[in-house]
Amino acid sequence: MTDFTEYDVVVIGGGPAGLVASVAASETGGRVLLIDGGIAGGGQVYRNSGMPEHSVYDKYSSEKVAGDALRHRLASSNVEQSFQSTVWKVTRDRRVFTIGPAGKRNVIAGSLIVATGARERVIPFDGWTLPGVIGVGAAINFLKADWAVPSGRTVIAGVGPLLYAAATKILDLGGKVAAIADLSTPYEWCRRLPAMLNRIDLLWQGAKWIAAIRRRGVPIYHQHTVVAAEGDDCLSRVHLAPLRQDRQGEPTASISIDADCICVGHGLQPNTEITRLIGARHCYVPDQGGWIPVRDDRGQTTIPHVFVAGDVAGIRGATVAELEGEQVGLTAGEAAGLEVDQALQQKYAAGRHALNRSLRFGWAIAGVMRPRLALLDAIGPDTLICRCEEVTRSEIETATREAVDLNWVKRLTRCGMGPCQGRYCGDTVGMLLSRCSGKSIAELGYWTSRDPLFPIEIGIAVGDTGYEAIALPTPLPG
Amino acid sequence: MRILRRSQYSAEENRVRIFVDGEPIRAIAGETVATALLANGFTVFRISPRKQAPRVPFCFMGACQECVVRIDGHLMQSCMTPVKGGMRIERLMSEQSGD
Numbered sequence: 001m002t003d004f005t006e007y008d009v010v011v012i013g014g015g016p017a018g019l020v021a022s023v024a025a026s027e028t029g030g031r032v033l034l035i036d037g038g039i040a041g042g043g044q045v046y047r048n049s050g051m052p053e054h055s056v057y058d059k060y061s062s063e064k065v066a067g068d069a070l071r072h073r074l075a076s077s078n079v080e081q082s083f084q085s086t087v088w089k090v091t092r093d094r095r096v097f098t099i100g101p102a103g104k105r106n107v108i109a110g111s112l113i114v115a116t117g118a119r120e121r122v123i124p125f126d127g128w129t130l131p132g133v134i135g136v137g138a139a140i141n142f143l144k145a146d147w148a149v150p151s152g153r154t155v156i157a158g159v160g161p162l163l164y165a166a167a168t169k170i171l172d173l174g175g176k177v178a179a180i181a182d183l184s185t186p187y188e189w190c191r192r193l194p195a196m197l198n199r200i201d202l203l204w205q206g207a208k209w210i211a212a213i214r215r216r217g218v219p220i221y222h223q224h225t226v227v228a229a230e231g232d233d234c235l236s237r238v239h240l241a242p243l244r245q246d247r248q249g250e251p252t253a254s255i256s257i258d259a260d261c262i263c264v265g266h267g268l269q270p271n272t273e274i275t276r277l278i279g280a281r282h283c284y285v286p287d288q289g290g291w292i293p294v295r296d297d298r299g300q301t302t303i304p305h306v307f308v309a310g311d312v313a314g315i316r317g318a319t320v321a322e323l324e325g326e327q328v329g330l331t332a333g334e335a336a337g338l339e340v341d342q343a344l345q346q347k348y349a350a351g352r353h354a355l356n357r358s359l360r361f362g363w364a365i366a367g368v369m370r371p372r373l374a375l376l377d378a379i380g381p382d383t384l385i386c387r388c389e390e391v392t393r394s395e396i397e398t399a400t401r402e403a404v405d406l407n408w409v410k411r412l413t414r415c416g417m418g419p420c421q422g423r424y425c426g427d428t429v430g431m432l433l434s435r436c437s438g439k440s441i442a443e444l445g446y447w448t449s450r451d452p453l454f455p456i457e458i459g460i461a462v463g464d465t466g467y468e469a470i471a472l473p474t475p476l477p478g
Numbered sequence: 479m480r481i482l483r484r485s486q487y488s489a490e491e492n493r494v495r496i497f498v499d500g501e502p503i504r505a506i507a508g509e510t511v512a513t514a515l516l517a518n519g520f521t522v523f524r525i526s527p528r529k530q531a532p533r534v535p536f537c538f539m540g541a542c543q544e545c546v547v548r549i550d551g552h553l554m555q556s557c558m559t560p561v562k563g564g565m566r567i568e569r570l571m572s573e574q575s576g577d
């Protein structure tokens with residue numbers, strides 16, 4: 001029998017939302033635990049390096065300043081912290097099973113806050129599993145963690161502001177950006193300009209990124225996508241083609257570029273593995289990243305005392321995550337029976353106004369990063385959809401003749417059964433099944449989430465259970 | 479793919495020795511194991527089970543599992559694990575090595 005340590009509030013995910021939620025909850029005087037897989041708070045957007053601070057690049061980074069401020073808030077708080085820890089199982093009654101450097105740590109929460117953020121969405125193209133093809137977020141992550149850039153000529157492709165952030169950061173650190181291929185159109189951005197004016201500071205930052213990129217002579221191809229990555233054992237050439245939203249049929253490559261690295265990203269999608277595992281209701285909102293947990297205005301999901309904050313509840317960016325984290329930390333604390341006094345309410349009241357302003361900006365950006373069905377046209381029949389189990393588009397389309405939902409496709413093809421547990425192929429399979437069946441993605445649903453949430457050593461799940469613990473039935477007489 | 483380190487911290491005195499498939503390499507204490515491998519010219523992290531294709535880290539945030547290697551006997555995500563001197567790392571280069 002495993003022991004569960006009791007906490008008033010447990011927060012899963014130490015990015016801006018989770019970190020701030022844990023600090024706010026702890027200010028009520030309750031016992032709060034923050035669990036995260038990284039080495040320090042900040043998540044991916046404010047990811048800290050494991051190396052001491054010596055880099056010149058460091059000083060100029062506004063993200064480093066913001067991240068350090070958050071980490072300082074955490075250090076000054078009474079929050080108990082469990083870093084480099086993996087949450088592998090969560091139950092409806094708020095038991096959380098984790099494994100970390102100090103071994104197993106299982107806890108039970110009065111209130112649980114899931115702040116697991118988002119991951120990149122990458123819709124496949126021929127050759128996308130070649131060494132040299134990485135996510136846009138990936139390039140930004142190893143830049144932040146290790147102050148490193150891809151070696152050689154880099155093409156950045158996909159959609160969203162991260163393309164320009166990545167290009168700027170890579171150029172700043174002496175990398176070579178050969179081209180940017182942006183799926184979006186200037187019209188899409190203009191339409192969202194009124195909403196984006198709520199955050200003039202971020203709009204200005206984006207404009208500076210683009211100006212810096214143009215000054216360096218980096219070509220930007222609008223409404224273009226990668227249709228093929230070519231190479232023997234690693235990438236050597238990239239083929240781009242125009243992709244109109246309304247076009248049917250395969251786009252023909254019009255631009256070919258010698259490249260050593262492609263950074264590709266087609267938006268962000270919430271990490272809802274935990275909320276789906278415990279049976280919370282979800283809805284499909286493409287403009288907020290896809291499947292998101294249904295929640296009330298206090299951030300509570302349809303499972304009592306389970307709350308969500310930050311990008312996991314819909315892609316809205318780091319500022320919204322931080323401000324929402326404050327509010328959800330307090331409401332989750334209250335739900336766990338902790339007292340949120342006048343002073344504490346006052347302290348976080350200003351945050352509510354700032355939250356509404358930042359929300360409009362966040363929604364606008366997330367809309368540009370929505371999944372784009374037209375990208376399916378660039379996927380050939382032999383292109384891998386499932387990276388882990390190496391299942392091709394044609395194998396999946398054969399399965400769709402029989403399959404009524406994604407889980408059926410999984411059973412027929414093994415797609416989604418590999419180590420990433422469907423995180424990277426899920427959206428694409430949904431889009432393919434929708435196109436083949438004529439049903440909407442919302443109707444078709446998503447993978448059934450199962451524990452372990454990440455691959456773990458089997459001894460952790462089995463524990464001390466031995467054969468003697470298995471109750472053998474008595475044999476029938478005769 | 480290859481990676482270039484740009485930190486001023488990568489000077490000689492901040493290096494530690496780790497072992498990759500038995501081979502000693504110089505890494506920087508605190509950088510991710512994934513970067514240590516990529517920066518030292520290890521252009522393959524694993525061989526895919528079905529098509530025997532070379533793979534390297536893809537997401538660099540602990541989601542895709544492409545970067546998994548054995549670190550001091552345990553399978554771990556190299557993109558989320560900081561380097562410590564003396565670490566012994568083994569890549570999953572054959573179909574059997576995932577056991």
